[in-house]
Every structure is written in structure tokens, then in C-alpha cells.
Amino acid sequence: MTPSPLLAIEQLTAHYGAAQALFGVDLNVVAGETVALVGANGAGKTTLLKCIMGLMPASGGQMRLDGQVIPKASPARMVRQGLALTPEGREVFPHLSVAENLELGTAALRIGRRETTRRMQSIYDRFVRLAERRDQVAGTLSGGEQQMLAMGRALMAKPRLLLLDEPSLGLAPLITDEIFDIIHHLSRSGVTILLVEQNAARALSASHRAFLMAGGRIVQKGRSKSLLVDPALRAAFLGAASEENPAASRLGAAGLTNIRLEKPDMHNQTFMPDFADQAALAAHQLKGLQWTVRHAYEGSSFYRQRMDAAGVTPDAIRSLDDLRRLPFTTAQDLRDGYPFPLRAVPFEQIVRIHASSGTTGKRKILGYTQKDLDDWIHFFARCYEMAGVTPLDRVQVAVGYGIWTAGMGFQLGCEKLGAMAVPVGPGNVDMHLQFMEDVRSTVFCCTASMALLMAEEIHRRGIADRIHIRKIIYGSERSSRSMRRKISELFGGAELFDITGLTELYGPGAGIECPDHDCIHYWGDYYILEIIDPETMQPVPDGEWGEMVVTTLSKEAAPLIRYRTRDITRIIPGPCTCGSILPRHSRIKGRSDDTIKFRGVNIYPSTIDTILSAIPGLGSEYQMHLTRDGDSGKDFMRLVIERGQGVDAGRSAELIHEIGYQVKKQLLVSVDAELTDYGTLPRTERKSQRVFDTRITDEIV
The missing domain is CATH 3.40.50.300 (P-loop containing nucleotide triphosphate hydrolases)
Known part of the structure; x- marks a missing residue:
């Protein structure tokens, strides 16, 4: 409206x-x-x-x-x-002082001396140079200072x-x-x-x-x-x-x-594909699938062995339905092939490597040819384009550089689009705030936790009117609805876009939240997305939740064939209200390998996010502590949640009761809830740890 x-x-x-x-x-x-x-x-x-x-x-x-x-x-x-x-x-x-000129701004209002003095001080706070010259005759000011004085005089009338x-x-x-x-x-x-x-x-x-x-x-x-x-x-x-x-x-x-x-030649470009309809996209996908299967079979000993064992040859791929005949690839396959898993080109064609964090063992290292990098940069620029970023924007990057894909992807995609890149990297809140103010950055790229940390710091320092961020592009971790609302509010109404991707699939930028904010558009011209039941390994109908499986269509150095990402999402059928022809899926709900098994119930952390986000009076930060009684062997869950900002502690009993009721109603389990003051749970510029499971103490599980 x-x-x-x-x-x-x-x-x-x-x-x-x-x-x-x-x-x-x-x-x-x-x-x-x-x-x-x-x-x-x-x-x-x-x-x-x-x-x-x-x-x-x-x-x-x-x-x-x-x-x-x-x-x-x-x-x-x-x-x-x-x-x-x-x-x-x-x-x-010109013959009156700065203070006298300002005072004239309230002449028509007939306000008292105290209010005039208060308003004048607010002008001095905004225009520091005028405060230094309050007794100076206005005619001796520079042109810029006179313009500030004229603006200050008008603002005196509020x-x-x-x-x-x-x-x-x-x-x-x-x-x-x-x-x-x-x-x-x-x-x-x-x-x-x-x-x-x-x-x-x-x-x-x-x-x-x-x-x-x-x-x-x-x-x-x-x-x-x-x-x-x-x-x-x-x-x-x-x-x-x-x-x-x-x-x-x-x-x-x-x-x-x-x-x-600036950069006039960059205003006309688009990174969106020009498929006329879904049939044209499907024809492109079949051609890319056939190329990928043949390329992997002929170039990778790993894939040749797998396809031979499955009785599938490149000539057997005649339709997109034949994709299901191909064997799955897993993260363990990448670790087993360390340090150059899935390699399908000679070493001299690999121009760069990137790697995952390696939190569960050996790092997953992926090689890139120059074409792989060019493709990645192209569709990362597409992400910016879909989010409404233009060559006039200034994009501040707050994610990691080095062996990780994140920083390089965000920066190179930004430069491909023609926007100004401000590659600050993770951490260092003071430096980020300084660049936001001095460079007047308009787009902030980060994790959701970093966005919340920066938003709260901007609010705490009272500098929101000096920050120009209008879009926040975040990824790498899930975020609740209340967390997104909080970030947007504290950034003065900034628009949030959830960006997806993983190291194995080039890196971040494999898809991004729709401008209508009801889905993630993924780049179906670069990879095929399947959703399977992680238990039966069979495809599920569109609209049902399951594990995301991806197959690349043009990746040279390390192609992926039916790679199990472990991310849980669902394909959204039908056309999007934003008008894009590109296919779409829901925001990532969780992972098939980080499900919490509690008293016989499978729980995704994002489900807890959803329940808590719907309870007014709660903040966006929480921790889940899982313990086991050594004598009875019974499991216990304790939720530590922040009250919302400004919510009185006297409401704690009411909120604790509502938390217990909603969790029991929706998950059929009982929990102990504890409320803490707003801002007391830790914030980081990286992924915040929210699940603390001490039930299993074995070194190797």
C-alpha cells in the first residue's frame, strides 16, 4: 500500500x-x-x-x-x-554571528529560550565546525561553512x-x-x-x-x-x-x-540467462549433464571407477531422468581423495585451489580452472544483480579471505558487477564501522552473526544516522526470523538477502534470496538440484523437505555428480512472483548430519529458531544445552534465551511458561528454559555456537 x-x-x-x-x-x-x-x-x-x-x-x-x-x-x-x-x-x-543566524531559524515559532538553546546544541552536535565558530561573524565563513549554517538555520525549526x-x-x-x-x-x-x-x-x-x-x-x-x-x-x-x-x-x-x-559501460550489462522458458532451460541442463558425465568419466579415475561399478557409461545419459542412474558422491569421497579429489583435468590447467574449514577432519580441497573461476565470478555477479546491487553501490566485505572461498567470491563478483569493493575481511568491529562511515558503504556482506554484532554496536554507539547500509547479503549459517528483523531494524530498515553456496560447488553465490523474499533462486544453468530422502536415498516430490543433491553442468577441475550436500531444503514448484524464470528452493532448514536426536525425536536447530521467533518478548540469540544424567541415562535439554531489548524481567515467568508450552506442543518434548538479559549471550563475527551437546564424551564418535 x-x-x-x-x-x-x-x-x-x-x-x-x-x-x-x-x-x-x-x-x-x-x-x-x-x-x-x-x-x-x-x-x-x-x-x-x-x-x-x-x-x-x-x-x-x-x-x-x-x-x-x-x-x-x-x-x-x-x-x-x-x-x-x-x-x-x-x-x-553576514553581519550577525553564527549563533545569531541560527537563532533566527526559530523566529516564526515563538518558542522559549530553553528550547532554542537545546535546538542550537543539537545543530552544533551535527555541524561541529559551526560549534567551533559560534561567535564568528557569518560573513567571514567559507562557502561550505555558510551552506552548513543555512542548513542548520532551517533545521532549527525542526x-x-x-x-x-x-x-x-x-x-x-x-x-x-x-x-x-x-x-x-x-x-x-x-x-x-x-x-x-x-x-x-x-x-x-x-x-x-x-x-x-x-x-x-x-x-x-x-x-x-x-x-x-x-x-x-x-x-x-x-x-x-x-x-x-x-x-x-x-x-x-x-x-x-x-x-x-561512473562506469557507463557497466550499466547495460546483465548476468541473468536468457532462456525463453523452462523447456529451454531443461535442454541446456541435458546438454550440460551429458558433457559433465563424459568429462568426468574420461578425466577422473574416481568417477570412472564409480560409473563402471554402477554399470553406467556416458552414452547412457539420454534424458534428465537418467541422472538417477548415476552414483552419489559424498564429502567422505573428497576427504579420501585428499589433496586433489575428483580431479578431472591435468594439473597445469588448475589455476587455484580453495578449501573447506576441515572441522571434521581433513580439509576438502577443490581445484579450479580459469573457466571455473570465470563461471563462478559471473554467477556471483548475478547474485548481486538479483539483490538489486548496482555499479553505484559500495560493497563492504566482512567474510574470510585466504584459502576459503568466501572473501574472494564476494569481492570478485562485486568487481565484475562494477560496484566498489571494500574488502575489510572478518572481525575488527571498529575498522568496519570506520569504513562504513568514511567510505559510506551501502552493501554489507557477512555472516548473520556478524550482521547482528554490527547492528547492535551501531545502535549502542548511536551512529545509525551516519551509516548508509541499505542491503545486507549474508550466508554461511542459518538465521531465525526474529534475528533477521532485529538486524534490519538496527540497520535502519536495511534489506536482507540470504546467499547460498558451498566450497565444493564453486563457493558462495550458488543462489540468493529472491527480491520478494520468499525463496532462494538457484542457478539451474550451472547445476541441477535434486531433493532426496536422506534415509531411503530416493527423490521426494517437489515441495517436500529433504537433502539437497547437486550435479554441476560445466565445472572442469572437480565436477560434482550427485553430490550429497547434507543441506535440508525443498524445491518450490511454479513460477516466482518476482518474475525470474530461474528455479528456486526454500531457505536452508538444517543439515541431515546435524540433526539432534533427543528422547527419540529428531530436531533441527532451525526448528527451535522458528518456535522462539514466534514468541513476542524474546530476543534472537539463544543457546541449547544437551546433557545426560549418568545414573538414569536420561537426556535433558536446557534453553538459555535472551529477553527482547527493553522487555521487563518481570515477564520472565510468563515467557518461560510459553516457551515450554510451544516446544512441548510442536516437538513433543519437555525442556527447561532460562531467560537472560538482552545482549548477554556472546556475539561473534563468525558463526555463533548455539548447540552445546555434552551427552557424548567419546573422542571419536
């Missing part, structure tokens, strides 16, 4: 004497967003602002504020209605809508950077802004929506990021080659020649 606009302008016209300046302008601003009004000199932008503020009368049309028609009013009344203007050219009072008229006018590039950084901070803190600016690239990068104006008319409107990257709109309205041929676009012909878009 589209929210009602804070300000709505309908068919507004304005005249200077007999000369008409505005021609039926329609424009709206929703509370909490930044809207850019872009156009050349003489387009009518400043005239529109003057009409809004009551500095000049409109000759036709109407304006509504909160749905109520605004009558003809004085600027003072408009300030009392919640509007404030930072005028073109700053227009500070406006619901801040009108900014040409804030970069006459400023050096470095000072312009600083001013637009302030605009970003104001937007992040919830200030609603109508930004008028000639520098279209700046304005569009700093706003949510934009209206392009020429000759007193709105000639185009839309989401700012779409206007920036859409080649057709760019050619029609922004004039990509305006210096050489300014008449090639409507705004270029009007004199708007200062548009500069």
Missing part, C-alpha cells in the same frame, strides 16, 4: 507578470524520503520552492500538506506548518519537510562531497527532504525518487536509482554525451550538461 504523501502538488502554475514559469506541475513527497528535483537553470525549480514556501503566489493548481489544502499563506505560517527552506546562495546574515535549493552551488568538489554527506546523514536520521539541484548525478545518488524538470514542466519521474542506471532514460533525459551533443536530450538541450555517471 502506497503511503499518503506529506506534500502533494497538483497542476501547479505560476507566472512572473505575463510570463508563465510553471505549467501544470504534479509532484509529491512521502514522509521519510528524499526527493530530488533536477533540471537546468531556468527550468522552474526555484520558482516551485518559492510557491511551496509562500514566497510567491501560485496562479493555479493546489498544494496539500497531510491531505489538507494549503491556503495562500505567509512564509512564517509555512514554517509553523512544518516546512523550512535553505535558499539558493545560502543568504546568511521541519517535517526540509527544502534544499542548490546546496552545491559555487562550492569546490571536496566541499560538495561534505555537503552531500550531510544530506545523506539527514536522510538516514529520518528528515524528509525535497532537494533541488542542477548536478543531476549528485542529486539522484542522494535521493529515493526524482522528478526531472525542463521548461517549467515535469518531463520524467521515477526511482532515482532507475533513472541513474537505465540507459534509455539516461539517453532521453540526462544526455550521456551532453558536452559533445547537448541537443541530443531534452535536458541537454535546456543546458543541463553536468551529468557524469
Whole structure:
């Protein structure tokens, strides 16, 4: 549902004497967003602002504020209605001090001295340079400092809508950077802004929506990021080659020649496949399956032995159904083949290796040819594209580098897309926060635990308005719904995308959460996904939960044939609401090899996540402790859960009862629950340990 606009302008016209300046302008601003009004000199932008503020009368049309028609009013009344203007050219009072200029921002409000002092201090907190010059005469300030003063003066009125008229006018590039950084901070803190600016690239990068104006008319409107990257709109309205041929676009012909878009050749590319329908994808998969089976049979002694033992030859693969005739491959096969398992190419064709963590024994090392790396980078860039990341984004990577696949995959996919990579790596919260602030990163790549750790630290330090993260791409561990909600809220409404993958299957990036957030789209043009019953090893119908089995279609160095990933998920049949033709599965529910057997019941940790997430008043962090009584041999489960932030400890008995009831109802087992204060359970930048099973003490199980 589209929210009602804070300000709505309908068919507004304005005249200077007999000369008409505005021609039926329609424009709206929703509370909490930044809207850019872009156009050349003489387009009518400043005239529109003057009409809004009551500095000049409109000759036709109407304006509504909160749905109520605004009558003809004085600027003072408009300030009392919640509007404030930072005028073109700053227009500070040069013979008054900084403090005196700020005080004038409340002149129309008739507020007391104490409130004026409090508001002035908040301006000094936001504009430190003004605090250092509070007694200095405004006329002696630099251009950038005068612009800060003009903005501060407008903010003294605590406006619901801040009108900014040409804030970069006459400023050096470095000072312009600083001013637009302030605009970003104001937007992040919830200030609603109508930004008028000639520098279209700046304005569009700093706003949510934009209206392009020429000759007193709105000639185009839309989401700012779409206007920036859409080649057709760019050619029609922004004039990509305006210096050489300014008449090639409507705004270029009007004199708007200062548009500069970075990396223009990268805005047109897509990493999505162009299959017309599911039949075309299936034909591609069959061709890839036949190639893989022959390649593995001829190049890998391991696969030849397995296929010979199963009585299957490459010529036997005539349809996708023949996939079921092939033998399974397991993680133990990779460990047995250490250090180069499944190798199907000569060593001289292997250009890199990556490895798993090796937590259960020898590491699983996988080789990569150059084509393998190129394919991986291509579909990792596809992940970013599906998440809505563009070449204008700045992507901060907080996952491990080195022998692991994670860091390299996130960085190389980002660079392939054309976005700016900020490869900080895991850990070091202070460094991450510094880069988020200074570089103004817009995308954060991490584990779910690291995202929660950073979100809570940002909230604790009170710096949310200085953080620009709008998307979080996380993987490597499961996360509950409440944990996702908490991360998003503390990051100021950031959008979360769960990314999947494993070292054996290239690495992370094998699929990513849909923009509609109801599934994971996986790259069916690079691998085939089966879901089997881990007990019977037979395929299960679409929609039923089971173990994910993958077969690669073009992997050269270490192809996978029916590799048992141990991840539990389900195939989601039918088309996706997001419009993508690519197949999809549910978010990973658990693993077939980490099921907790408790009093005869198989329990996945994610099931506990789901139960606790549905109980209001609980936080997102918990621990499960499993113990066994030495005398009776009876197993016990103790859940230690954080109360939600701000939840009173007096509710503990009520919450403990609800936890016990829901677990008993849904899992048919009894548990002991213990609540602890919010933030007391450990957070890490890596995977948080949540299951502590001390029932089995043998060194080797």
C-alpha cells in the first residue's frame, strides 16, 4: 500500500507578470524520503520552492500538506506548518554571528529560550565546525561553512519537510562531497527532504525518487536509482554525451550538461540467462549433464571407477531422468581423495585451489580452472544483480579471505558487477564501522552473526544516522526470523538477502534470496538440484523437505555428480512472483548430519529458531544445552534465551511458561528454559555456537 504523501502538488502554475514559469506541475513527497528535483537553470525549480514556501503566489493548481489544502499563506505560517527552506546562495546574515543566524531559524515559532538553546546544541552536535565558530561573524565563513549554517538555520525549526535549493552551488568538489554527506546523514536520521539541484548525478545518488524538470514542466519521474542506471532514460533525459551533443536530450538541450555517471559501460550489462522458458532451460541442463558425465568419466579415475561399478557409461545419459542412474558422491569421497579429489583435468590447467574449514577432519580441497573461476565470478555477479546491487553501490566485505572461498567470491563478483569493493575481511568491529562511515558503504556482506554484532554496536554507539547500509547479503549459517528483523531494524530498515553456496560447488553465490523474499533462486544453468530422502536415498516430490543433491553442468577441475550436500531444503514448484524464470528452493532448514536426536525425536536447530521467533518478548540469540544424567541415562535439554531489548524481567515467568508450552506442543518434548538479559549471550563475527551437546564424551564418535 502506497503511503499518503506529506506534500502533494497538483497542476501547479505560476507566472512572473505575463510570463508563465510553471505549467501544470504534479509532484509529491512521502514522509521519510528524499526527493530530488533536477533540471537546468531556468527550468522552474526555484520558482516551485518559492510557491511551496509562500514566497510567491501560485496562479493555479493546489498544494496539500497531510491531505489538507494549503491556503495562500505567509512564509512564517509555512514554517509553523512544518516546512523550512535553505535558499539558493545560502543568504546568511553576514553581519550577525553564527549563533545569531541560527537563532533566527526559530523566529516564526515563538518558542522559549530553553528550547532554542537545546535546538542550537543539537545543530552544533551535527555541524561541529559551526560549534567551533559560534561567535564568528557569518560573513567571514567559507562557502561550505555558510551552506552548513543555512542548513542548520532551517533545521532549527525542526521541519517535517526540509527544502534544499542548490546546496552545491559555487562550492569546490571536496566541499560538495561534505555537503552531500550531510544530506545523506539527514536522510538516514529520518528528515524528509525535497532537494533541488542542477548536478543531476549528485542529486539522484542522494535521493529515493526524482522528478526531472525542463521548461517549467515535469518531463520524467521515477526511482532515482532507475533513472541513474537505465540507459534509455539516461539517453532521453540526462544526455550521456551532453558536452559533445547537448541537443541530443531534452535536458541537454535546456543546458543541463553536468551529468557524469561512473562506469557507463557497466550499466547495460546483465548476468541473468536468457532462456525463453523452462523447456529451454531443461535442454541446456541435458546438454550440460551429458558433457559433465563424459568429462568426468574420461578425466577422473574416481568417477570412472564409480560409473563402471554402477554399470553406467556416458552414452547412457539420454534424458534428465537418467541422472538417477548415476552414483552419489559424498564429502567422505573428497576427504579420501585428499589433496586433489575428483580431479578431472591435468594439473597445469588448475589455476587455484580453495578449501573447506576441515572441522571434521581433513580439509576438502577443490581445484579450479580459469573457466571455473570465470563461471563462478559471473554467477556471483548475478547474485548481486538479483539483490538489486548496482555499479553505484559500495560493497563492504566482512567474510574470510585466504584459502576459503568466501572473501574472494564476494569481492570478485562485486568487481565484475562494477560496484566498489571494500574488502575489510572478518572481525575488527571498529575498522568496519570506520569504513562504513568514511567510505559510506551501502552493501554489507557477512555472516548473520556478524550482521547482528554490527547492528547492535551501531545502535549502542548511536551512529545509525551516519551509516548508509541499505542491503545486507549474508550466508554461511542459518538465521531465525526474529534475528533477521532485529538486524534490519538496527540497520535502519536495511534489506536482507540470504546467499547460498558451498566450497565444493564453486563457493558462495550458488543462489540468493529472491527480491520478494520468499525463496532462494538457484542457478539451474550451472547445476541441477535434486531433493532426496536422506534415509531411503530416493527423490521426494517437489515441495517436500529433504537433502539437497547437486550435479554441476560445466565445472572442469572437480565436477560434482550427485553430490550429497547434507543441506535440508525443498524445491518450490511454479513460477516466482518476482518474475525470474530461474528455479528456486526454500531457505536452508538444517543439515541431515546435524540433526539432534533427543528422547527419540529428531530436531533441527532451525526448528527451535522458528518456535522462539514466534514468541513476542524474546530476543534472537539463544543457546541449547544437551546433557545426560549418568545414573538414569536420561537426556535433558536446557534453553538459555535472551529477553527482547527493553522487555521487563518481570515477564520472565510468563515467557518461560510459553516457551515450554510451544516446544512441548510442536516437538513433543519437555525442556527447561532460562531467560537472560538482552545482549548477554556472546556475539561473534563468525558463526555463533548455539548447540552445546555434552551427552557424548567419546573422542571419536
